[in-house]
Every structure is written in structure tokens, then in C-alpha cells.
Amino acid sequence: MSDGLNITPVLAAGSNAALYTFLAYTLAVFGLAAMSNQLLKSKSFMSEYFLGSRSLGVWAFALTFAATSASGGSFTGFPSKIYSHGWTLALWIGSYMVVPICAMGLLGKRINQVARISGSITVPDVLRDRFHSAAFGILATLLIVFFMTFNLVAQFKAGATILTTLLSDVELYHNATASVNAMTAGVPFLAAVDPGYLICLFAFGVAVIIYTTYGGFHAVVWTDVMQGVVMVIGVMIMLPLAIWQAGGMQHATEEMAKMTPPRIGTVTLQLSEPQQDSFVLQAQTWLKAPGEDQQERLFRVSKNTSIPPGGTQVQEVDVVEITTPEEIARISGQLERDPVTDQLPVEYQLADIEVSEYEFGAGKRGVYVVGPGPHKSNSNGFLPLSLAISFFFMWAISGAGQPSSMVRLMAFNSSTTLRRSIFTVTLYFSFIYFPLVVIFCCARILLPGMDSTTDRIMPEMAILLTKNVGMLWLAGLLVAAPFAAVMSTVDSFLLMISSAVVRDIYQRNINPKASEKTVKLLSYACTFVVGSGAMLGALNPPQYLQDIIVYTGGGLAACFLGPMVFTLYWPRANAPGVISGMLAGFVAHLSMYVAGIFMFEDFFQNVRPYQLFDFDPVVIGLFVSFIAVYVVTLMTPPPPAELVDRYFRKKYLHNTSAEE
Structure with missing residues (x-):
């Protein structure tokens, strides 16, 4: 079986x-x-x-x-x-x-x-x-x-x-x-x-x-x-x-310390006989294949895959391969004891296994419990x-x-x-x-x-x-x-x-x-x-939610934080200065993501912006925005006196205070 x-x-x-x-x-x-x-x-x-x-x-x-x-x-x-x-x-x-x-x-x-x-x-x-x-x-x-x-x-x-x-x-x-x-x-x-x-x-x-x-x-x-x-x-x-x-x-920490990062890729599922009816290979199904020196290889299916009627081969099945020997042994033991019936109706073989290693941490133990991860x-x-x-x-x-x-x-x-x-x-x-x-x-x-x-x-x-x-x-x-x-x-x-x-x-x-x-x-x-x-x-939708969260959060901060701080606390701040700071922060932040599109082939699968001096774009965007507000403000005329009086004179602040 x-x-x-x-x-x-x-x-x-x-x-x-x-x-x-x-x-x-x-x-x-x-x-x-x-x-x-x-x-x-x-x-x-x-x-x-x-x-x-x-x-x-x-x-x-x-x-x-x-x-x-x-x-x-x-x-x-x-x-x-x-x-x-x-x-x-x-x-x-x-x-x-x-x-x-x-x-x-x-x-x-x-x-x-x-x-x-x-x-x-x-x-x-x-x-x-x-x-x-x-x-x-x-x-x-x-x-x-x-x-x-x-x-x-x-x-x-x-x-x-x-x-x-x-x-x-x-x-x-x-x-x-x-x-x-x-x-x-x-x-x-x-x-x-x-x-x-x-x-x-x-x-x-x-x-x-x-x-x-x-x-x-x-x-x-x-x-x-x-x-x-x-x-x-x-x-x-x-x-x-x-x-x-x-x-x-x-x-849990000891087990994580033993782990090595998985390999991610695809396999071809070769069936020993044609299927009479269509069949769905469920996501999270475990597949085994022989490895070198009698070592077993263990794969987990990432998403549902259809096996058509009369078909004998399913190509490019998305899988994750477990690489830690102790983890393979533990999971295999659970599989043997698990009461859930076999998900595949016939014998199969795995062929055309194409999986890629992690760029950082491949084959290294302990990478899940220490930095940088x-x-x-x-x-x-x-x-x-x-x-x-x-x-x-x-x-x-x-x-x-x-x-x-x-x-x-x-x-x-x-x-x-x-x-x-x-x-x-x-x-x-x-x-x-x-x-x-x-x-x-x-x-x-x-x-x-x-x-x-x-x-x-x-x-x-x-x-x-x-x-x-x-x-x-x-x-x-x-x-x-x-x-x-x-x-x-x-x-x-x-x-x-x-x-x-x-x-x-x-x-x-x-x-x-x-x-x-x-x-x-x-x-x-x-x-x-x-x-x-x-x-x-x-x-x-986008593949990874957190990449979008990081982009939008960093972009909004690069645009708004500098202008808002100067708006609230600097009487000398003027419209040309804060507008320049907002645009400068937006352009500086966005440009590093645009540069990432041209520099990294896998940008749309794993968002990787260009990192100036190895810093995240939000740091550069904030720095550029604050500097732009300050410099442009000093190069342009001060704001009207009535605006300064309205927002910075104590009698106005006292009358509109949030104190009860």
C-alpha cells in the first residue's frame, strides 16, 4: 500500500x-x-x-x-x-x-x-x-x-x-x-x-x-x-x-534547536494505474519517498491537487520537504499510528523532485532559536x-x-x-x-x-x-x-x-x-x-499578508510622521516645507521598493525592497522626510502671524484643551 x-x-x-x-x-x-x-x-x-x-x-x-x-x-x-x-x-x-x-x-x-x-x-x-x-x-x-x-x-x-x-x-x-x-x-x-x-x-x-x-x-x-x-x-x-x-x-525549544529549515518545491506524482474517477489529493497529505543511504524523505502537500479520471501522472504538486532526521522519524511514527485512512487510492511513486534550500540556514541546526533566523x-x-x-x-x-x-x-x-x-x-x-x-x-x-x-x-x-x-x-x-x-x-x-x-x-x-x-x-x-x-x-490577493502590512505601515509613516510633528510643534513650519517632507518621504520609501523589483527576480513572491546601508526603507523614508521639512521650511517665507497665534498662543490652547 x-x-x-x-x-x-x-x-x-x-x-x-x-x-x-x-x-x-x-x-x-x-x-x-x-x-x-x-x-x-x-x-x-x-x-x-x-x-x-x-x-x-x-x-x-x-x-x-x-x-x-x-x-x-x-x-x-x-x-x-x-x-x-x-x-x-x-x-x-x-x-x-x-x-x-x-x-x-x-x-x-x-x-x-x-x-x-x-x-x-x-x-x-x-x-x-x-x-x-x-x-x-x-x-x-x-x-x-x-x-x-x-x-x-x-x-x-x-x-x-x-x-x-x-x-x-x-x-x-x-x-x-x-x-x-x-x-x-x-x-x-x-x-x-x-x-x-x-x-x-x-x-x-x-x-x-x-x-x-x-x-x-x-x-x-x-x-x-x-x-x-x-x-x-x-x-x-x-x-x-x-x-x-x-x-x-x-x-519545545530543544526540539526547535534540532530543526533545520525545510526544502520547498514541487514533485511529480506517478500513479501505478489510471484513475476511474476524479480524485483530490488533499492539502497537508504526507508523502514518502526513498532517499540516499536508505534514508526516508518526507513531503507535505501544500494545497489541494486534482487527479483527473484516466490520469496516471500529476505534475508540479506543491510540497514542503522536512529535513530534520529526528522530525522525520517522529512524524513517520505518527503516520503509522494514525487511524485516518490512506488518502491515495493506488500505489504511487514520486518523480521529478525539485526542491530548493533556504538561502540562510540550510542544513544548520539552531537557526530557529537564535538570530538572525x-x-x-x-x-x-x-x-x-x-x-x-x-x-x-x-x-x-x-x-x-x-x-x-x-x-x-x-x-x-x-x-x-x-x-x-x-x-x-x-x-x-x-x-x-x-x-x-x-x-x-x-x-x-x-x-x-x-x-x-x-x-x-x-x-x-x-x-x-x-x-x-x-x-x-x-x-x-x-x-x-x-x-x-x-x-x-x-x-x-x-x-x-x-x-x-x-x-x-x-x-x-x-x-x-x-x-x-x-x-x-x-x-x-x-x-x-x-x-x-x-x-x-x-x-x-497578495501572497503574503505581512509584506503588504509592512509596506503600507512604513509608507504612511514616511509620509505623515515628519510633517505632523512639525505641524504640531514648530511654529515656523509652513506649507511648502511640510508638503515637501510628505512628498520626499513618499518618494524615498517607494523608490526602494521599485528598486527591489528590478534587483530581485523573486520580488513578487517574496517582497524584498532595496535596503540602503542595510536599513529598512522606513528608516530612510523617515530620515529624508524630516530633513526635507526642516530644510525647505527655512528656505521659504514664514507662515502668517495669525496662524501662529491661533495654534500656539496660550489663550487659544487653554480654551480648547482636552482637560476636563
Whole structure:
């Protein structure tokens, strides 16, 4: 008999519990949106819909700030990186604990004051009114829309991927998949899309678009609070389960220290006889082949592969090859004891094996427990010293330059709220990110061979941990944690884009006298259209979510942090200077990604920007932006005295202070 066996966790009847949990969660979200919509009927629409009437208290402000920052990257892309590179990710994310101090402490009180002085509702509002420059406001709006569109597509992919894993063994889901597959078979742009992914993308998209469109800012804030609680509970449940099932921290680290990076590539599956019917070789099926000196080779199939009727050969089956001898022996032993029946109906042989080694770490033990960590295509490893420094700036410093965070800073109700929230968010991030490092280091022991599909590791791990303790109903709650993270980010980005278009382009430039009814209809329509467009863009999504998160986060920081700091704190700053800094940061950051396209053949499979002096593009972009603002400002005339008086004289600041 063949050696093709599958030890993928099977949910069986308990899988419906996960579906019920998801439905209950969705109903709760819509309930919050309905309550939020009632507030819109009694308050100023623009201020309430986009800013919650600047009335957020400690818990609402802290959790909406934290939940927006903890995006799909935190629960999909970040676990993917941990699984791929090991313990060094603790250094990669360590600076995130000081994000609240940098973002909330550096900008919080001052941006709240300036927004209240000018009556600003959006980030472009603040920049435009501070310098009386419509051009600056439009430029900021266009850059926000540019970066947020990329990020939205990646977040929609994350939401759909999580749901696909959650529902993978639900009978209703499989029936729906078969129906959608039949309906889309002749549709050119849908035929190539996995029908299961299409269903989940549509379900996620409809839910988040409707509740964001209907409820506005308070719906986003209240769901962020609920989602923030769900995220931390999910992580706290997964942490002890992962450590226990991996045999303890010491055992897990010792096992990781023995590991060598896998090989990734393709094989040809040669069948001994033709197939009578079509057959699907399931993802995560294990395949064995003889190696040199009687050493067994072990491969894991990365995605579902169809075997057509009458066929005797399946070419280019995507696989991951395990290379650690101890791991091969352990997995082979599990396969022999596993009760799941053989996944292949006939004898087979593996031919045309084409797998590639890692560029850094191939054949070396210990690379998963020390820096810089293994890497598929970078000979310097994942996190050499220069990039460790870069990512301190990436998370801690550039986190302050995210417009989505700045909007939250415009909405708290007092300085006391701000101070308490800094402590709360720092503690919250500590409870999220360090446990995630431990959980997904354990995942290398519990779920080997997923190096080609690492964006699925979070929901797969949640399902495995609950299945192993016989509590399948808990899988729905654990998977709700990454789903909550994605939703909290998507709803914030949708509101930011719609506010930029409606407020900063239409109302401020096209029709300043637009009625509240017109603005309300346009806001609803814009939120719905932007969300629908992002959902369509996610039909053919980027391969790696975290690469898009890093690009958009770094790009926004390079564009906005320098100009915003000078805008808030330097009376001499003027419109030509801050506009130059914004454009210089954008060009400097983008140019290194463009250079990467020409320098690295695998750029679109594994995003690798050019690194000047081995630093990440965000460091260069920030440096160029700050220098440009300072130099151009000194070379151009000072701003009008009335603007300086308005935003820097104490009597104005006292009257508009966020203090209660």
C-alpha cells in the first residue's frame, strides 16, 4: 500500500460549533451597529459618524486604539513570520510595547488640541487648516487613499482565509462551495478563484461593510472594544494549550534547536494505474519517498491537487520537504499510528523532485532559536542587526505616523483619559504579542511542514489545539480572535477612506455648502463602494499578508510622521516645507521598493525592497522626510502671524484643551 497519509486535524461533527460561534459573533456586531446608528439621529452627523463626537473614555479609547493597531497582520501575518523564522521574532516585535508611549505620548494631547481649535474631523483636515492650504489637504487625502487601498485588500484576504479554515469541515460550507463552483465555472475572472475562498470573502466583506456603513465611528469603537476583549481572551487560552501540547517550553525549544529549515518545491506524482474517477489529493497529505543511504524523505502537500479520471501522472504538486532526521522519524511514527485512512487510492511513486534550500540556514541546526533566523531568499538571514534597528523604528516610531492612530487621538475626551490609556494599551500589547511568539514557536512542533501556507497557521493552530483536548466548540472562539483583529482594522480603514473622500475632497473643495443629508448619503455610499472595491481586489490577493502590512505601515509613516510633528510643534513650519517632507518621504520609501523589483527576480513572491546601508526603507523614508521639512521650511517665507497665534498662543490652547 502507498505511503500517502494525512494527519490533518478532523473536526467532524464538532465543526458546526465553530460556525455557530461565528454567527453569534456576527449578530453581536450588527447589534452594536444598530445601537450606534441611533446616536447619528441625535447629534451632528459628520462629527459623530467619523469621530464619535470626541467623547471616548479610557476603555473605549484604549481598546479601539489597540484593536485598530492589532490588525490582520498581528494575527495572520505575524504568526506566519514566527512560524517561518522562530524565536528571533521576539526582537522583531519587542518595540511594539513602546508604541503607545511614542504614538499617544508624542502626538496625543497636541493633535487633540489642534483638532479642537480648527474643528477638524480628519487628518487631512488638521493639515489643511493648520496652514490654510487646500493643496496640502488634497495631497494627504490622496496618499491615505493610496496606502489604505493596498492595506484593505490584504485585510480582506486575511478575513477570508481565516473563515476558510474555520469552515473547512462544515457540511453546509462544502455544499455551498460545490454550488458556487458550478455557477462560476464559465465566468472568466471568477473561474480561477477557489470557490470556498470566494464564499468566505463575500461573507466577511458583507458583514464588515454593512455594519461600518450603517453604524459609523461609534459602531467601529464599540465593536473594537468587543474585539479587543475577544483577542486577548483567545491568546490567553491558546498559550497554555500550546505549551502543554508541545511538551513544555524547554522541550519545545530543544526540539526547535534540532530543526533545520525545510526544502520547498514541487514533485511529480506517478500513479501505478489510471484513475476511474476524479480524485483530490488533499492539502497537508504526507508523502514518502526513498532517499540516499536508505534514508526516508518526507513531503507535505501544500494545497489541494486534482487527479483527473484516466490520469496516471500529476505534475508540479506543491510540497514542503522536512529535513530534520529526528522530525522525520517522529512524524513517520505518527503516520503509522494514525487511524485516518490512506488518502491515495493506488500505489504511487514520486518523480521529478525539485526542491530548493533556504538561502540562510540550510542544513544548520539552531537557526530557529537564535538570530538572525532562517530565510528563503536573503543570505543575511531574517533579522540582521541593521534590520533589528529598522524594526524598532518600524513599530515604535512609525506607529506614531499612522493616520488611523491619529484619528483615534482626535477622539478622546480628556488628558486623564490619554494618560491612563497609554498604560492600558502598553499592558494590552504585552498580553498579545509575547504570547503569540511562544504559541507559534510551539506550532513548529505541532504543525510541521506548513512553510508554504503560513498565513493559515493561526486558524489551523486554533483548530488543532481544541481538537486535541476534545473541546471543538472552543475553536470558534479562538478563531474569532484573528477574525476580530481583521474586522477592527477593516472598519477603521473604511471610515478613514470614506471620510477622506467625502469630507476632504467633496465638502471642503467641491461643495462647501452641502447639506447634512447630502453628506450623510455620500458617506454611506462611499463606505459601501470602497469596501466593495477592496473585496473585489481581494479576489486575486497578495501572497503574503505581512509584506503588504509592512509596506503600507512604513509608507504612511514616511509620509505623515515628519510633517505632523512639525505641524504640531514648530511654529515656523509652513506649507511648502511640510508638503515637501510628505512628498520626499513618499518618494524615498517607494523608490526602494521599485528598486527591489528590478534587483530581485523573486520580488513578487517574496517582497524584498532595496535596503540602503542595510536599513529598512522606513528608516530612510523617515530620515529624508524630516530633513526635507526642516530644510525647505527655512528656505521659504514664514507662515502668517495669525496662524501662529491661533495654534500656539496660550489663550487659544487653554480654551480648547482636552482637560476636563
